[in-house]
Amino acid sequence: MQQWTIIIRVILFMLLFAAATLRAGAPVYVVLWFDTEDYIEPASDDAALRIAHDLAGLGVRATFKVVGEKARVLEQRGRWDVVRALALHEIGFHSNFHSMQPTPSLYLRDLGFVEGAAEFERREGPGAVDLQRIFGVRPACYGQPGSSWAPQANPALRRMGIPVYLDEGSHVGLDSQPFWYGGLLHIYNMGRFQLRAPLDRSETAAKSNEHFDQAAAELRSRGGGVISIYYHPNEFVTTEFWDGVNFSKGANPERADWRRPHRRTEADAERCYGVLRDYVAHAKSVPDVRFVTAREALELYGSPAPPAVERARVAAHMAARQTFLVTETGALSAADMLLSLLRMPPEVVDGPATRIASTYEGASIPRAAFEHAKADAVSFIRGNQRLPAAVWIGSGKLSIGDFAATLAGAGDGDAEVLVRRANLEFEKYFSNEPRKAFDWPIHPEGFSAPELLELGKLQGWTLKPARLR
Numbered sequence: 001m002q003q004w005t006i007i008i009r010v011i012l013f014m015l016l017f018a019a020a021t022l023r024a025g026a027p028v029y030v031v032l033w034f035d036t037e038d039y040i041e042p043a044s045d046d047a048a049l050r051i052a053h054d055l056a057g058l059g060v061r062a063t064f065k066v067v068g069e070k071a072r073v074l075e076q077r078g079r080w081d082v083v084r085a086l087a088l089h090e091i092g093f094h095s096n097f098h099s100m101q102p103t104p105s106l107y108l109r110d111l112g113f114v115e116g117a118a119e120f121e122r123r124e125g126p127g128a129v130d131l132q133r134i135f136g137v138r139p140a141c142y143g144q145p146g147s148s149w150a151p152q153a154n155p156a157l158r159r160m161g162i163p164v165y166l167d168e169g170s171h172v173g174l175d176s177q178p179f180w181y182g183g184l185l186h187i188y189n190m191g192r193f194q195l196r197a198p199l200d201r202s203e204t205a206a207k208s209n210e211h212f213d214q215a216a217a218e219l220r221s222r223g224g225g226v227i228s229i230y231y232h233p234n235e236f237v238t239t240e241f242w243d244g245v246n247f248s249k250g251a252n253p254e255r256a257d258w259r260r261p262h263r264r265t266e267a268d269a270e271r272c273y274g275v276l277r278d279y280v281a282h283a284k285s286v287p288d289v290r291f292v293t294a295r296e297a298l299e300l301y302g303s304p305a306p307p308a309v310e311r312a313r314v315a316a317h318m319a320a321r322q323t324f325l326v327t328e329t330g331a332l333s334a335a336d337m338l339l340s341l342l343r344m345p346p347e348v349v350d351g352p353a354t355r356i357a358s359t360y361e362g363a364s365i366p367r368a369a370f371e372h373a374k375a376d377a378v379s380f381i382r383g384n385q386r387l388p389a390a391v392w393i394g395s396g397k398l399s400i401g402d403f404a405a406t407l408a409g410a411g412d413g414d415a416e417v418l419v420r421r422a423n424l425e426f427e428k429y430f431s432n433e434p435r436k437a438f439d440w441p442i443h444p445e446g447f448s449a450p451e452l453l454e455l456g457k458l459q460g461w462t463l464k465p466a467r468l469r
């Protein structure tokens with residue numbers, strides 16, 4: 001009898017333990033963001049206010065990515081009610097002028113990495129400064145207008161003190177989850193984890209909820225992750241986009257000639273607010289789901305600082321392929337590993353600014369010449385916070401990829417270092433479709449920017465998955 005009691009107790013305990021494990025599932029974080037950009041139709045101000053209030057009522061904090069000109073217009077219109085309501089959520093930055101020409105991809109396509117970063121800061125920086133003045137906070141994140149993406153934004157954003165890149169696009173992506181790139185936490189290219197309940201009724205509420213539940217269940221089973229949901233306040237009050245009616249195909253009318261977009265009826269706007277409210281309420285009711293802002297997401301993922309990993313493991317990986325390495329304690333980018341192989345302390349650096357091919361023809365490098373090359377690489381990285389495009393071996397050059405592979409494969413005592421060729425595996429995480437990736441009604445017709453995708457790939461040295469702490 002006593003034995004039976006013990007067995008039953010053990011079984012009960014195991015059942016309770018299993019139930020507790022299932023209940024405390026992996027966390028699913030939802031980043032809900034609003035591109036707050038329409039500075040033409042004043043009804044969009046009211047839409048932002050209404051959404052901010054509705055979400056506060058549901059106990060949800062969202063991220064409002066505000067355009068610099070939108071913030072200035074709110075100030076001019078005396079809409080401090082809107083400013084205060086948005087500031088209770090989180091403020092992000094959505095470019096200085098959004099769709100006024102030229103947009104970022106257009107003005108950065110013909111510029112190099114360093115010059116482009118300075119130009120981005122010159123054009124966009126004042127918008128972030130205005131946001132800070134009007135909202136009283138430094139924006140937590142940035143996302144480009146439309147598909148007007150450019151990798152030169154990354155170093156500029158770091159200098160501007162903006163640590164997160166929050167948007168959607170196909171230019172770069174990693175497993176449809178957050179990643180580190182250019183020293184910024186990217187919530188980008190989220191694939192099946194980028195969701196929304198469509199306002200245009202192209203899908204029933206039940207179907208939208210079902211898609212959310214499926215995404216949440218998949219993330220729970222994978223140990224947690226992020227779902228990205230976005231809208232524009234203007235969508236709730238107009239049937240066409242404010243910029244489409246003014247700045248399409250590269251058009252740039254003067255302010256006096258701006259047209260206002262077509263309005264939804266009051267009843268239709270109410271219906272749209274209802275779609276959002278019901279969707280957010282549903283998401284919030286799903287077990288283990290938590291809404292977070294961009295800054296809270298950054299806290300969850302920590303910093304891009306790499307974990308300490310044995311040198312032999314790093315060398316074996318980098319000799320074979322230059323791409324990130326995922327370990328039990330975190331991920332290292334190819335740049336992290338190159339610094340570690342050069343015995344440099346970890347720091348955020350950019351990838352090379354250009355692509356330079358190797359000209360060094362020998363099959364091996366004398367040890368002394370290789371040590372000079374290493375010292376020169378260290379000096380360049382220290383001085384520029386950027387990887388060199390190539391490293392000199394006397395009067396010949398090794399591309400940074402060939403240099404990294406050679407360094408990783410070099411034995412400490414070798415009198416001659418065998419030259420190895422690069423295998424830049426990280427390049428597969430970038431789009432190869434320069435037209436499709438930049439497709440946006442506001443760009444000039446047929447706009448294509450292979451130069452920006454190439455520059456983006458060069459920055460793939462800094463790419464690695466982000467890991468929940």
Ligand SMILES: [Zn+2]
Pocket residue numbers: 035037094098144145146
């Ligand atoms: Zn936008």
